Amino acid sequence: xxxxxxxxxxxxxxxxxxxxxxxxxxxxxxxxxxxxxxxxxxxxxxxxxxxxxxxxxxxxxxxxxxxxxxxxxxxxxxxxxxxxxxxxxxxxxxxxxxxxxxxxxxxxxxxxxxxxxxxxxxxxxxxxxxxxxxxxxxxxxxxxxxxxxxxxxxxxxxxxxxxxxxxxxxxxxxxxxxxxxxxxxxxxxxxxxxxxxxxxxxxxxxxxxxxxxxxxxxxxxxxxxxxxxxxxxxxxxxxxxxxxxxxxxxxxxxxxxxxxxxxxxxxxxxxxxxxxxxxxxxxxxxxxxxxxxxxxxxxxxxxxxxxxxxxxxxxxxxxxxxxxxxxxxxxxxxxxxxxxxxxxxxxxxxxxxxxxxxxxxxxxxxxxxxxxxxxxxxxxxxxxxxxxxxxxxxxxxxxxxxxxxxxxxxxxxxxxxxxxxxxxxxxxxxxxxxxxxxxxxxxxxxxxxxxxxxxxxxxxxxxx
Numbered sequence: 260x261x262x263x264x265x266x267x268x269x270x271x272x273x274x275x276x277x278x279x280x281x282x283x284x285x286x287x288x289x290x291x292x293x294x295x296x297x298x299x300x301x302x303x304x305x306x307x308x309x310x311x312x313x314x315x316x317x318x319x320x321x322x323x324x325x326x327x328x329x330x331x332x333x334x335x336x337x338x339x340x341x342x343x344x345x346x347x348x349x350x351x352x353x354x355x356x357x358x359x360x361x362x363x364x365x366x367x368x369x370x371x372x373x374x375x376x377x378x379x380x381x382x383x384x385x386x387x388x389x390x391x392x393x394x395x396x397x398x399x400x401x402x403x404x405x406x407x408x409x410x411x412x413x414x415x416x417x418x419x420x421x422x423x424x425x426x427x428x429x430x431x432x433x434x435x436x437x438x439x440x441x442x443x444x445x446x447x448x449x450x451x452x453x454x455x456x457x458x459x460x461x462x463x464x465x466x467x468x469x470x471x472x473x474x475x476x477x478x479x480x481x482x483x484x485x486x487x488x489x490x491x492x493x494x495x496x497x498x499x500x501x502x503x504x505x506x507x508x509x510x511x512x513x514x515x516x517x518x519x520x521x522x523x524x525x526x527x528x529x530x531x532x533x534x535x536x537x538x539x540x541x542x543x544x545x546x547x548x549x550x551x552x553x554x555x556x557x558x559x560x561x562x563x564x565x566x567x568x569x570x571x572x573x574x575x576x577x578x579x580x581x582x583x584x585x586x587x588x589x590x591x592x593x594x595x596x597x598x599x600x601x602x603x604x605x606x607x608x609x610x611x612x613x614x615x616x617x618x619x620x621x622x623x624x625x626x627x628x629x630x631x632x633x634x635x636x637x638x639x640x641x642x643x644x645x646x647x648x649x650x651x652x653x654x655x656x657x658x659x660x661x662x663x664x665x666x667x668x669x670x671x672x673x674x675x676x677x678x679x680x681x682x683x684x685x686x687x688x689x690x691x692x693x694x695x696x697x698x699x700x701x702x703x704x705x706x707x708x709x710x711x712x713x714x715x716x717x718x719x720x721x722x723x
Contacts, residue, residue: 336382337389337408345407349417350461352405360422360454362429363468364392366412367447376444387441388448389414395432401425415465422454458485470538491531492539495523496549503556507715508570508688508708516602516708518570520717521553541574550577551586558590561600570602570632578605579620591627598628604655606634610641614648621649632688636676646680653708654680655688674704681705 332344340348353359366372366388373381385408392414393406406416418425429452436448451471453464463485495501501523508516523531540546550573561569577583591598603624611617621631630652636642638657646654656676660669673689680687692698692711701709 334408337385337414339389339414340405340407342407342409345405345409345415346461348405348407349415352417352419353455353459353461356419356455358419358421358455360418360420360425360452361464361468362416362418362425363451363465363472364388364414364416364432365449365472367449368445369412372444372446380442380444384441384444384446385412388412388439388446391436391439392416392432395435396428399428399431401428409465413469415468422452422456426452460485488535489539489543491525492523492536493543493545495525495531495536496540496545496552498526499552499556500524500526501553501556502719503560504717504719505569506710506717508710509714510708514567514715516568516570518604518710519553519557521571541576546574547577547580547583550574551583554587555590557601558594558597561597568600568602568630570604572604572634575605575607575611578603578624579611579617584620584623587624587629588627591629601628602630602632602653604632604634606639607641608639610644618649621651625650625652636680637672646683646685651685653686653688655690655708658691670700670704673706677704677706 332341333339334341339345349361366384369381369384372384389406389408396402396404396416401418404416404418406414409415429450433448433450436446439446439448449472451468453467453471455464457464457467467485501521504520504522505517506520507514508518510516520533522533523536525531537546540549553571554573557569557571561567591601625631631649632653632655633642633645633649633651634655635657636646636654637660642654642657645651654676656673660673677687686707688708688710689701689706690710692701692709692713694713698709698711698713
């Protein structure tokens with residue numbers, strides 16, 4: 260039996276006893292006191308009434324115990340701990356143990372399973388994966404560990420000991436999960452692991468698990484204490500301390516765009532990469548302020564430029580914010596010489612449902628001379644949908660397709676996307692060109708903008 264099921268039964272039984280025993284105790288005390296003090300004068304009716312009263316008290320206790328089983332600490336689908344109870348349980352474990360490990364195991368394609376096979380099958384997958392996790396670890400003599408469903412397809416389990424004790428075990432689990440199926444439904448599983456060597460605050464540990472999982476999929480960054488990272492990011496934003504690099508983007512062998520890359524800089528002049536600090540900015544709700552700060556810097560920089568366009572990546576959350584739009588219009592009106600020299604690049608993982616409102620905002624930006632670029636076409640489904648549904652100026656291919664050797668093998672896919680964009684009157688942009696051969700292929704396809712270290716290197720324009 261799963262530990263969550265065992266704990267839930269214990270929890271319900273104890274709850275019912277805590278409610279019923281005081282009542283039974285009072286009844287028993289009353290009957291006993293009366294019997295002792297008035298023994299000689301008691302009538303037969305007292306014995307009958309006492310027996311009935313005790314019987315009803317016992318019945319009431321069992322009734323409470325029975326109904327106590329409707330009090331849940333597990334969630335109904337996967338039968339694992341609910342998130343609230345899991346957090347409470349893990350916090351007690353962390354306080355008690357010197358060494359403790361958390362493991363995140365995720366069903367990466369749960370959303371796709373729900374869409375293609377129905378929510379009922381999605382629930383079955385959740386239930387089966389929970390038991391698959393439990394059965395695997397119990398088969399390796401790891402028993403009675405807390406397992407909870409925290410959101411979507413994400414499960415977290417807690418294990419006593421250092422993460423080094425479980426790394427190999429987790430790798431074995433992932434190998435076994437590579438071809439895991441539920442009723443012929445393919446299930447994609449990923450994982451992450453950390454322990455108290457990172458920090459001893461549960462919320463930070465769990466956030467770090469998701470960050471590690473993301474790093475394992477996409478990036479490789481150094482781990483940093485979360486409170487320290489937040490402090491560094493806030494300090495850099497408040498002090499407007501950042502480094503800016505630019506790289507030329509070419510059209511017909513002429514540099515027409517400078518793309519800007521921003522890195523925050525610590526007090527010790529150490530750079531923080533955007534993939535490290537973006538999550539913190541969102542969490543602290545200062546993304547809009549950050550984007551405005553970078554935009555102001557950019558406008559100051561391009562006042563002297565007479566022809567090139569400066570491109571910068573911004574959060575779609577900022578683009579859809581009314582206050583941000585007002586500030587952008589104000590900056591353009593105060594600096595009319597930068598009109599027509601700005602380009603905003605954005606992408607996002609989730610499709611924004613109020614597409615007409617979003618499109619109107621983008622048109623307001625275009626009306627004041629700002630070009631709009633949708634990034635990561637070919638990788639994020641939202642980028643294709645935005646190409647279809649939004650009025651934009653440029654679309655940029657994801658680096659997955661345009662970095663060698665994928666560019667050569669997927670040249671037909673690039674050609675298809677390029678033709679679709681041109682059919683809509685949208686220009687195309689390719690980055691990470693590294694050889695003359697790949698540049699020639701993009702020329703043949705008719706890609707509009709080209710970028711890469713073969714054509715131009717990064718140039719620092721601001722910061723130490």
